[in-house]
Amino acid sequence: VKAKLNIVKIGGALIDDEAALKEMLNAFSKLEGAKILIHGGGKLATELASRLEIKTQMINGRRITDSASLELITMVYGGLVSKNMVAKLQALNCNALGLSGADANCIKATIRPKEPIDFGYVGDVVKVNEQQISSFLRSNICPVFCAISHDQKGQLLNTNADTIAAEIAIAMSETFETSLYYCFEKKGVLTDVTKDESVIKHLNQAGYENLKAEKLIFEGMLPKLENCFYVLRHNVAKVYIGQYTMLANKNDLFTTITL
Amino acid sequence: VKAKLNIVKIGGALIDDEAALKEMLNAFSKLEGAKILIHGGGKLATELASRLEIKTQMINGRRITDSASLELITMVYGGLVSKNMVAKLQALNCNALGLSGADANCIKATIRPKEPIDFGYVGDVVKVNEQQISSFLRSNICPVFCAISHDQKGQLLNTNADTIAAEIAIAMSETFETSLYYCFEKKGVLTDVTKDESVIKHLNQAGYENLKAEKLIFEGMLPKLENCFYVLRHNVAKVYIGQYTMLANKNDLFTTITL
Numbered sequence: 202v203k204a205k206l207n208i209v210k211i212g213g214a215l216i217d218d219e220a221a222l223k224e225m226l227n228a229f230s231k232l233e234g235a236k237i238l239i240h241g242g243g244k245l246a247t248e249l250a251s252r253l254e255i256k257t258q259m260i261n262g263r264r265i266t267d268s269a270s271l272e273l274i275t276m277v278y279g280g281l282v283s284k285n286m287v288a289k290l291q292a293l294n295c296n297a298l299g300l301s302g303a304d305a306n307c308i309k310a311t312i313r314p315k316e317p318i319d320f321g322y323v324g325d326v327v328k329v330n331e332q333q334i335s336s337f338l339r340s341n342i343c344p345v346f347c348a349i350s351h352d353q354k355g356q357l358l359n360t361n362a363d364t365i366a367a368e369i370a371i372a373m374s375e376t377f378e379t380s381l382y383y384c385f386e387k388k389g390v391l392t393d394v395t396k397d398e399s400v401i402k403h404l405n406q407a408g409y410e411n412l413k414a415e416k417l418i419f420e421g422m423l424p425k426l427e428n429c430f431y432v433l434r435h436n437v438a439k440v441y442i443g444q445y446t447m448l449a450n451k452n453d454l455f456t457t458i459t460l
Numbered sequence: 461v462k463a464k465l466n467i468v469k470i471g472g473a474l475i476d477d478e479a480a481l482k483e484m485l486n487a488f489s490k491l492e493g494a495k496i497l498i499h500g501g502g503k504l505a506t507e508l509a510s511r512l513e514i515k516t517q518m519i520n521g522r523r524i525t526d527s528a529s530l531e532l533i534t535m536v537y538g539g540l541v542s543k544n545m546v547a548k549l550q551a552l553n554c555n556a557l558g559l560s561g562a563d564a565n566c567i568k569a570t571i572r573p574k575e576p577i578d579f580g581y582v583g584d585v586v587k588v589n590e591q592q593i594s595s596f597l598r599s600n601i602c603p604v605f606c607a608i609s610h611d612q613k614g615q616l617l618n619t620n621a622d623t624i625a626a627e628i629a630i631a632m633s634e635t636f637e638t639s640l641y642y643c644f645e646k647k648g649v650l651t652d653v654t655k656d657e658s659v660i661k662h663l664n665q666a667g668y669e670n671l672k673a674e675k676l677i678f679e680g681m682l683p684k685l686e687n688c689f690y691v692l693r694h695n696v697a698k699v700y701i702g703q704y705t706m707l708a709n710k711n712d713l714f715t716t717i718t719l
Contacts, residue, residue: 280539288562292614298564303547305557305601342564355551
């Protein structure tokens with residue numbers, strides 16, 4: 202029997218809300234057994250960028266990670282957000298360790314091809330170091346990942362946090378029975394975005410295709426859900442999407458994704 | 461027989477000099493066996509502070525770490541400097557892991573008493589987690605510490621990098637035969653600060669007292685050397701002070717400190 206592992210990905214809005222972040226860390230710290238936290242970006246970096254007069258470069262509506270943006274991300278997510286979250290988890294008796302993908306070579310990536318669009322210092326995951334992460338978990342360490350990888354040639358790379366969560370979950374499923382929780386602002390997949398009660402409690406791939414055809418799900422939800430089905434096809438045991446409150450309260454409304 | 465451990469502390473001037481930093485990381489990565497890197501601050505944080513219009517608070521000529529300064533230090537040293545150094549070491553096949561004292565509870569500190577001077581978020585080291593650091597070293601990991609500790613109650617604390625290096629060296633000497641290298645701008649302890657050739661190759665406590673009485677050593681050197689004797693009195697095997705070039709070249713000029 203494989204040991205259980207809970208992987209929780211939290212989004213930027215949560216990081217910006219001090220009270221909610223505190224509640225989330227509290228709920229997370231109480232999850233039993235092996236666990237991993239992955240945090241996305243928040244408004245902090247955007248705010249700091251404006252104070253430093255660093256402009257976000259856009260090409261065809263897509264954000265570009267130039268070297269100034271990469272420095273900013275490394276400072277804010279790899280430093281400020283990560284270390285503060287780690288200190289708070291330590292106070293909750295959770296033995297947190299803040300990591301980028303460069304640390305202990307946990308996540309190797311390759312810079313995205315410069316054609317058709319040069320996204321700058323953006324990395325696509327090549328390999329998650331499952332052995333190293335397992336070794337941390339066996340030592341009762343709780344890895345806390347920011348969404349930064351490296352190319353093993355000395356370059357840090359900005360990487361999508363949902364993707365990092367997905368790739369870590371897939372890699373860890375070799376040795377663990379892995380549950381992946383995607384926490385965001387909504388209660389889950391809603392059929393009416395204005396109503397929390399419209400949460401779909403169970404969504405499978407056929408149901409997803411129907412909702413997509415009926416145009417009942419949002420732009421941003423499409424890649425999120427594609428990610429969920431992708432990890433389920435790659436042996437991740439369970440995938441949930443909803444608010445962080447689902448971590449503490451199993452009677453909460455949230456969406457369970459299945460194939 | 462205890463296994464050997466090399467601990468290298470580098471100062472801020474080195475971090476600000478890209479070419480020298482590259483050479484240092486190269487020399488460091490070639491040190492055999494267990495090793496730990498500790499990095500101090502550089503001008504990067506001061507530059508960023510001025511761009512963000514964060515003013516350094518001073519009381520009686522002493523720098524105060526207010527919350528804005530702590531955020532800055534956490535971003536720059538815990539994030540930007542740490543992660544870039546780790547990525548560069550990984551490219552040199554050194555399995556670096558960037559750590560603050562909060563990470564895996566490696567360095568517990570207590571906030572400095574607010575009397576007679578309130579230094580703000582400054583921490584004095586209480587306990588180095590020798591077991592955790594040993595476990596990293598046994599896993600072939602090279603810890604890279606920034607000079608930030610935590611109080612285990614959720615608060616990060618700014619801590620002197622020389623002190624962190626000293627306390628880590630002392631704690632690790634329980635299980636390792638530890639050599640501590642303090643790298644800074646000078647070739648070592650000089651009797652004439654304008655002349656590298658005036659390096660004292662061996663300095664013991666009696667020699668130090670003489671130099672101090674003759675006022676041949678500088679203000680800033682006094683706490684540095686006190687630190688060296690302090691660690692030697694606490695079972696650290698060897699202490700060296702000089703430029704980073706001593707790591708690669710044993711024929712280099714540098715000062716060996718003995719009791």
